[in-house]
Each structure stands twice: as C-alpha cells, then as structure tokens.
Amino acid sequence: MSPGSIEAIANLPIRYHWVQRLVHWLMAIVIIAALAIGLYCSYLVPGSAERQFLLDIHKSLGMTALVLIVLRIPLRAMLGEPRRTIAPPRHERLASHMVHGTLYLLMAAMPVSGYITSASEGRSLPWFGLFNWPNLLPENRHTGRLLATVHHYGAYVFFAALSLHLAAVVWHHIVKRDEVLSRMI
Numbered sequence: 001m002s003p004g005s006i007e008a009i010a011n012l013p014i015r016y017h018w019v020q021r022l023v024h025w026l027m028a029i030v031i032i033a034a035l036a037i038g039l040y041c042s043y044l045v046p047g048s049a050e051r052q053f054l055l056d057i058h059k060s061l062g063m064t065a066l067v068l069i070v071l072r073i074p075l076r077a078m079l080g081e082p083r084r085t086i087a088p089p090r091h092e093r094l095a096s097h098m099v100h101g102t103l104y105l106l107m108a109a110m111p112v113s114g115y116i117t118s119a120s121e122g123r124s125l126p127w128f129g130l131f132n133w134p135n136l137l138p139e140n141r142h143t144g145r146l147l148a149t150v151h152h153y154g155a156y157v158f159f160a161a162l163s164l165h166l167a168a169v170v171w172h173h174i175v176k177r178d179e180v181l182s183r184m185i
C-alpha cells in the first residue's frame, strides 16, 4: 500500500493523537495565563512586591511552556496531523499552516527570550517555589535588555496570531460547522 493510496489515507486518524490533544490544552492554559500575567505586570511599578510575586508565577508558567514545547515538536513530527473528511481549499490550508507555524515559533521563542532576559540579568528563575532552574548564562545587561525587547514585541505578535487562531476555530465551528474543533477535543 503506497503512502498516498486511498486505503492509506482512509486509515489515517480523524482526531489528533490523545497525547497531542493533552499537550495542546495544557499549553493553551499555561500560555494564555503567562500572556495575561505578563501584560498585567507591564503596568505595575518595577521592583514592587506585587510585580515580583506575579513575575515569579509568570516565569514558572513560561518555563513549563518551554518543557512542553520541547516535547510537542517531536510529537508533531512523529504523529503528524489527522486527515480531513473533505480536503480544505488551498488558501485555507496555507492560512492554517502559516498561523500554526507562527504559533509554534512563538511557543519556543517566548520562553527562550524570557529565560535569556532573566538569566543574563541575574534574576531568579523559580518554578512555583519548588526549585530554581539553573542559570546557564553569564551576566550581561545589554543582552538582557535586547532579549526583553524581543520578548515584549513577541508578545504582541503572539496575541495577534492567537486571536486569528481563535477566530478561525469559531468560524469553522459556528459558520462552516465542520470537524475542525472536534479534531482537538
């Protein structure tokens, strides 16, 4: 049976693998919380106790996202994506690949830039008060500020890509009434 044959395609699953679904929803919760807390912190006075407390939670959530994305990328490479019952038009496939690709890129770039900001500025790297992540970088304020800028603008791109992602899910579910949402639940 060749990989492109009708039997081979018919044998592909119609939902994401349960591990992919579990990691998707865990990451959705962790990332939305990290984004919301990060944005809120940007309005708080630097050095205040409240900002410090919330940033510690933010960093813990962000480092959790880093661990999960390291697992998620090989899972995606190994398991791929499920088949669609009706092949979507080319522009729809292109749009979904572009948005998903951007989300994957940011799911890696945001935790990495956050880690480099904190590590190179000699700040703490806690994980929910249980332990501290090792600081692998020499102190360098210039690198810290540069990566803080990447982290800052990355957050806006993340927010935009996520809004498109959620709008697409709502459009598929409510307007097109297709199987897109059920592939992930």
Ligand code: HEM
Binding pocket: 024, 027, 028, 029, 031, 032, 076, 081, 100, 101, 103, 104, 107, 162, 165, 166, 169, 180, 181, 182, 183, 184
């Ligand atoms: C309540 C919020 C969310 C809902 C309802 C949702 C829903 C979905 C659905 C239905 C799919 C399957 C699309 C398909 O291939 O047909 C999907 C895929 C995906 N979602 Fe979400 N999502 C949410 C939040 C997030 C968040 C926060 C992220 C991370 C930034 C994210 C990243 C992704 C990615 C990268 C894929 C593509 C998966 C792959 O092909 O490997 N989602 N989402």
Ligand code: HEM
Binding pocket: 031, 034, 035, 036, 037, 038, 039, 041, 042, 055, 058, 059, 060, 061, 062, 063, 065, 066, 107, 110, 111, 112, 113, 114, 115, 117, 118, 125, 148, 151, 152, 155, 158
């Ligand atoms: C999915 C992961 C992450 C997201 C979505 C995220 C998002 C954000 C957002 C929206 C802000 C506010 C932007 C600003 O003030 O300029 C922020 C700030 C910050 N984040 Fe993250 N972040 C993530 C991961 C991390 C990680 C892993 C760390 C460190 C271990 C971290 C450390 C910081 C720090 C220190 C700030 C304050 C920056 C400053 O003082 O200039 N973040 N983050």
